[in-house]
Amino acid sequence: MTSFSLVVPLTLLFSNLVSQQVSTYSQQATTASPGDLPAELRARMERDRQLTLEINDLAGRIHSEADASALVDKFAGKFADTLPPSWMTRGIRQRLAHAEYEAVSDPSRLIPEQRIADVWNEYVREIGASDExxxxxxELHNLRDADFAGAQLLWSRGQNIWAVSSIYALSPDGKLAEGCRPIETLRILYDVDMMFDNLRGARERVRRGTLVSEELRKRQENPLPQQKITARLEAHATNNAFRLGVHVDNNPVRLAESRYIQQHGPYILNGVMEKLFDELFPSSD
Incomplete structure (x- = not known):
């Protein structure tokens, strides 16, 4: 089993959440009160909530490699219905659990933001993506700050996997550490690869010299009058064609990956991603 097999499931872990939990729950749960939802959906939402609570608890109290293994197993179990079994073998989970335990027990084993940036930029150059x-x-630190602050804010409004804040490495003063735990690192890779607008937002905040955590703190200290926030799905008619939220993908990473696959084939790209993973999570063998 190659290390690329671990990159895929853990990054897909978050994308599967988008397609399943956000789409299913938001489309059904936001249109009705909990009591009006089908019993099966209510039960599923409660199971997911309980599992998320367990994951958050485990991530915050890792004292042994067995604890780390339990955490990784919970993540794997959450997506057992959508991920092929070969993507979450015992060997893969043990490798991640070992790295997670080392990072929690010894801050010097955290993955530095500089290291993540260097490895990611090497990948970007290899696949021929634009300098953007x-x-x-x-930028990575600002992105992490936004994810962490957002998770803390969302947790009080509903427990879901996106709001698990205990996966983040913190310094003694409660602020984000300069390095990352392995599971958080995979979350970062997902953001910069699949949710590139998050990085664009972080880049703009770096330019302005602001952090989401600071902006939220200022709002809490000087709250604005409560406003009702609503969301709507806009329909567009173009050339007599009806469409919902159609837009052109301008993610430079995804565009480069697609072009790279066309030129070299998926197996070569897999090898490049395997190298990225090995450099971030060296084997202990």
Whole structure:
């Protein structure tokens, strides 16, 4: 089993959440009160909530490699219905659990933001993506700050996997550490690869010298009058064609990956991603 097999499931872990939990729950749960939902959906939502609570608890109290293994197993179990079994073998989970335990027990084993940026930029250059896809440690830190602050805010409004804040490495003062735990690192890779607008937002905040955590703190200290926030799905008619939310993908990473696969084939790209993973999570063998 190659290390690429671990990159795929853990990044897909978050994308599967988008397609399943966000789409299913938001389309059904936001249109009705909990009591009006079908019993099967209510039961599924409660199971997911309980599992998320367990994951958040485990991530915050890792004292042994067995604890780390339990955490990784919970993540794997959450997506057992959507991921092929070969993508979450015992060997793969043990490798991630070992790295997670080392990072929690010894801060020097955290993955530095500079290291993540260097490895990611090497990948960007290899696949021929535009310079826009290159990242700096400051941008990654700002991105992490937004994810962490958002998770803390969302947790009080509903427990879901996106709001698990205990996967983040913190310094003694409660702020984000300069390095990352392995599971958080995979979350970062998902953001810069699949949710590139998040990086664009972080880049703009770096330019302005702001952090989401600071902006939220200021709002809490000086709250604005409560406003009702609503969301709507807009329909567009173009050339007599009806469409919903159609847009052109301008993610430079995804465009480069697609072009790279056309030119070299998927197996070569897999090898490049395997190298990325090995550099971030060296084997202990």
């Amino acid at each position: 896809a290159l990242v700096t440690p400051a």
